[in-house]
Amino acid sequence: MPANLTAEAKAKLAKYSEARTIEEKIQALEEFISAVPKHKGTENLLLWARRRLAELKEEKEERRRKRAGGGGPRIFVERAGAGQVVLIGPPNSGKSSLLARLTNARPEIAPYPFTTQTPIPGMLQYEDIQFQLVDTPPLLLDQPDSPVNNRILGLARNANALLIVVGLDEPDPGYTLSRIMELLEDRGIVVTRRRGLVRILKSREINGVKIQGSGRMIDFTEDDLRRLLASYRIYNAIVEIEGDVSLDDVEKAIYQARMYKPAIIVLNKSDLPEARMKVSKIGELAGDDTPLVIASAKTGEGLNDIGGIIFKILGIIRVYTKQPNKEPDPNPLIVPKGTTVIEAARRIHKDLARNFKYAKIWGPSARYPGQRVGGEHILEDGDLIEIHTR
Ligand SMILES: Nc1nc2c(ncn2[C@@H]2O[C@H](COP(=O)(O)OP(=O)(O)O)[C@@H](O)[C@H]2O)c(=O)[nH]1
Ligand SMILES: [Mg+2]
Known part of the structure; x- marks a missing residue:
């Protein structure tokens, strides 16, 4: 059913999308909300506008707190490593336990909810690179618009990927999972390309x-x-x-604005009795592009697979570089799949791309070791390149 907005409401919406500062956006959105006629056709729109307004107010408050010099919960966690993955899930699903098992971080773990109040980062080692995992306070499925949820969703939007954690101790973990997906979708975060x-x-x-x-x-x-x-x-x-x-x-x-965010579903607490039975019903909820891991933070089941799965869903590759007559740099360049030699050169230094002549290449994309390639050659994970300039 179309919203059939009045000219006034339409103008206010335009003002919102053109607003630059948070204050301007808040004001424009408030004016928009009062200008929208309330009927069935505008329900979705108003729902969105009210949520967006709450998020903006939250953001404004966060900035105020920061200016006041720390104190209060922080929203953003600076990215580190080859990608930031935010753990989200209801209370007691085992997010903090997973962070503790997978990374160097030592979050507080307790059998009662709301132990985790602020986002806590930790680094997960995967082969020769690291991913940053971020533990978060619990998602409140019964209070979709709560400030806590707004903060978690803010973190989720900012992340490279999500790790959705559901405990198999829940009576119906599949239902919980579908509610999490719904909450994300309602807020513009889509985790499967199929939708x-x-x-x-x-x-x-x-x-x-x-x-x-x-x-x-x-x-x-x-x-x-x-x-x-x-x-x-x-x-x-x-x-x-x-x-x-x-x-x-x-x-x-x-x-x-809707965004695609790659995600992994982790069904935790697989060690518990009846956990297996529940898993079988959930499989189909995960799309082809949303891998599902059956795990236990207690026994360690499934945990070794997580690094590799994160690597895969992030759609990245590792490219090693060396200068002529020198040893390779052990720290790889992390670039999106499909990156070409000239794009990789640009990442290292503008001048390398500008003065690019040719590259020598070893590894999966090389037809033979040390193959000479041009700038348009597409790299693969594990390649080693040596760039020659004019
Ligand atoms: N049996 C079992 N219990 C777990 C597992 N992971 C976490 N727990 C327990 O579940 C409770 C909540 O864990 P916590 O990591 O704090 O959950 P969070 O609220 O999602 O961060 C704690 O009592 C944990 O010991 C698991 O894999 N198996
Ligand atoms: Mg926790």
Whole structure:
């Protein structure tokens, strides 16, 4: 059902998206909320606006606290290592126990909820690199809009990946997992590419509404789409769709930026009786791109697999570098899959890319050791490159 916004509400929404400072955004959003007519068609929009407002106020408060010189819980954790992975999950699922088993950090662990109050980072060693795991306070599934949740979701948005932890001691861990996924989706974090992802690129240079991407429109036609966009006064745009997309997904995408965040599901406490039985029902909840690990922070089951899985879902590779006539640098460059030689050179130094002549290459992507390649050669995990310049 389209929101059919009034011209005034539409103008306020535009003001919000153009606002620069937090204060401006808060003010614009407050004005927007009071300008939106309340009916079935605007429910989603208002829900989003109120949540966004709460998040912004939280952020403002956080900044104020920081300026006042520490004190109070911090939201952001500076990234370290080859990727930041935030652990999220309900109370007592074993997040802190997992952090303690997997990393050098020593968080407090207790059989009662709310032991963990602030995000705690620790480093997980995977082969020759490290990932940063961040333990968080528990997600409150019964209070979706609580300040704690806002803080956790802020951390999640900022992370490279999520580790969703559910305890197999719960009566119905599958249900808990689906509620976590729902909470994330409601707040614009999508963990599986299979689900609908919509991007709307507005531009005056585009004539009309064009649909792109490999997605499937499950409950609407192109005409429905045009009508919906027109109700928001969007007449010229590219709509990119991925996965199974509903008209509701499109409407949400108009005001809420949605992001894909790779995730791993960890079903913890596999050592408990009946844990196995519960697992069998959960498998299908995880998409093809959301790996599921059956683990126990107590016995260590599954824990050795986690580093490798994080490496895989982050979509990164390790590229080793050496200077001519020198030994390789033992610390690899961490770059996205698909990175070319010239892109890797640019990461090391602008001049290396500017003066690039050719590279010599050893490892998985080399046809023979020391193969001479050009800048467009695509690197693979474990490659060693030696860059030659003019
Ligand atoms: N049996 C069993 N208990 C666990 C496991 N992991 C954590 N626990 C217990 O569950 C409780 C909550 O653990 P904690 O790590 O504090 O959970 P958090 O609230 O998610 O951080 C503690 O009593 C832990 O000892 C596990 O794999 N098996
Ligand atoms: Mg904890």
